Amino acid sequence: MxxxxxxxxxxxxxxxxxxxxxxxxxxxxxxxxxxxxxxxxxxxxxxxxxxxxxxxxxxxxxxxxxxxxxxxxxxxxxxxxxxxxxxxxxxxxxxxxxxxxxxxxxxxxxxxxxxxxxxxxxxxxxxxxxxxxxxxxxxxxxxxxxTGNPLVRQAREMIQGGELGEIQAIRANYIQGWLRTAIEAEDQKQAAWRTDPSKSGAAGAFGDIGTHAYNLGRYITGLIPEEISCNLKTFVEGRKLDDYGHAVIRYSNGALGTVTASQISHGRENDAFIEVDGTEGSLQWRQEEPNVMIVRKNGSPHQMYTRDPNAPFMNEMGAAACRLPAGHPEGFFEAFANVYRFAYDAMVARAAxxxxxxxxxxxxxVYDGAEGMYFIQQCVASSADNGAWLPMKYENARS
Incomplete structure (x- = not known):
């Protein structure tokens, strides 16, 4: 039982x-x-x-x-x-x-x-x-x-299993528009602390959502970053932290990556998305449409993967992150719950x-969290030095 x-x-x-x-x-x-x-x-x-x-x-x-x-x-x-x-x-x-x-x-x-x-x-x-x-x-x-979305985990297994060949490019983006105006001056609670250096830290948009985009690229591909060049910008007058930024990453295998984060793009809600290019194919996933992933290969029809735990095309990791049958959308709460779900397995093992x-x-x-903080530190330092290339390899990073 x-x-x-x-x-x-x-x-x-x-x-x-x-x-x-x-x-x-x-x-x-x-x-x-x-x-x-x-x-x-x-x-x-x-x-x-x-x-x-x-x-x-x-x-x-x-x-x-x-x-x-x-x-x-x-x-x-x-x-x-x-x-x-x-x-x-x-x-x-x-x-x-x-x-x-x-x-x-x-x-x-x-x-x-x-x-x-x-x-x-x-x-x-x-x-x-x-x-x-x-x-x-x-x-x-x-x-x-x-990282808890089923198709993100599907993508991770496909990429790290070699289905896209050698990975050569990663474009990770997180685009919002809610800080287009200085709503922090109107005591909007969420905006107030996120734009305050004493509460948010050295970065604004790049700390808040750029870390998500960076982590998504690392999680899906497993590639190890070596160097980073970054430009951060504050466009809203009077704001103390960046509300837009762009970083370029050189990975140890020779691949190039980009991270773009914006909180001042009109009409954009919570658009986190990633594209990965390999020698044998490319892949695209978008958070606002989390139950769909696109895989493309030259000379072949585009493939649209949908989240289906019982489908033969789903790998074990992708299927394990599903809760509902195909056609019943899973989204933000379910993905969040998958972080808890798999941490619980470790907690139970520890208790035993x-x-x-x-x-x-x-x-x-915790190592991913520390690497995210190193990412912020190096981005801020690079931007302050006119986009200078700085080391990005974190010694305790996952392999």
């Missing part, structure tokens, strides 16, 4: 940091985490404002006794509970500048972590967090959620005292 989380035979207990009233991504985490009925949200520190933290708890069905007023209080009190009651993992859904302290405190206390991206405020924090995770042995996932993979995981991990 199949049981919940295998040998664990129970749901994992989740705590959420962030996600209070007015939050977007906190509610996404809470929804994705429980989609497969493998976890339950039982505790939270939902806001840095103690009153708002308490007031937000009923919307998540968190009991008053476990609605904490700070993440420090939450970690201390949860750690003091009996093993069969305390939380198993902490989800961090707060602005960038708070990720490090929360994630490190959770890891140091022995709690598994799922952290929003970018993982930390800067690369130095990321390196320190890697050390904490390695020392504690916790499971650590980063919510680069687009079994070994689990930490670097070359199907879900984005």
């Amino acid at each position: 199949e049981t919940t989380n295998g040998s664990l035979n129970r749901k994992l207990r989740m705590a959420l940091v962030g996600g209070g009233q007015g939050s977007f991504i906190g509610r996404v985490h809470a929804t994705a985490a429980v989609l497969d009925n493998r976890a339950a949200l039982v505790a939270g520190a939902l806001s840095s404002n103690p009153e708002r933290a308490k007031a937000s708890a009923p919307a998540y069905d968190i009991a008053e006794s476990r609605a904490y007023t700070s993440y420090q209080e939450m970690i201390d009190k949860e750690k003091s509970l009996p093993v069969d009651q305390r939380i198993d993992f902490v989800s961090v859904a707060t602005p960038n500048h708070t990720h490090f302290e929360i994630a490190k405190a959770a890891a140091d206390a022995g709690f598994n972590v799922i952290c929003d991206k970018p993982m930390t405020f800067d690369f130095a924090q990321a390196e320190e967090l890697v050390k904490s995770v390695e020392k504690s042995g916790v499971v650590f996932a980063v919510s680069h959620n687009y 005292g079994e070994s689990f993979e930490t670097k070359d995981t199907i879900y984005p991990n």
Whole structure:
């Protein structure tokens, strides 16, 4: 008889940091985490404002006794509970500048972590967090959620299995238009912290969405970057961080890649898309139409792959990321849930005292998060030096 989380035979207990009233991504985490009925949200520190933290708890069905007023209080009190009651993992859904302290405190206390991206405020924090995770042995996932789309995983297996031949070019883009005007000056919550260097870090659009585009290229192709040249630009007058940028990447196998990120393109909503060119074929996938992937080969009809877990053309990794039959669209929440789903497998293994993979995981991990912070650091430095070529190979990167 199949049981919940295998040998664990129970749901994992989740705590959420962030996600209070007015939050977007906190509610996404809470929804994705429980989609497969493998976890339950039982505790939270939902806001840095103690009153708002308490007031937000009923919307998540968190009991008053476990609605904490700070993440420090939450970690201390949860750690003091009996093993069969305390939380198993902490989800961090707060602005960038708070990720490090929360994630490190959770890891140091022995709690598994799922952290929003970018993982930390800067690369130095990321390196320190890697050390904490390695020392504690916790499971650590980063919510680069687009890696959870079934056809992204299908593409990954096809490319790394050689179906497109040698990869020569990657074009990864993330185009939005919501910051075309200075809505941060009108106290729009999401815009305010994302355009504030003290909360968002050294990059604006490139930190917020450029990291997604970069990660998508790395995840799908597995190619190792060697050098990067970047130009960042702030087009909206008075804005303190970039709202548009373009980077060129040289990969170790000789391939070239580009990353373009914009938050000022009229009419563009959430258009993350990637194109990969190989010697034997090319591939295209778009986040706004996630259930379709196009594969092209000269002299042959274009192939349109649709998400179908029972189709013979789906590989094992692509099919494993599906939940619904063909023709029933899966999208943002399901992809986000796949980051959780496969991190849960590692959490269950850890709870059972079994070994689990930490670097070359199907879900984005702490090393991917650190590489994303290195990407931001090098892009900002390159742009400040008129697009100078800078090293991009991160020593702890997945192979």
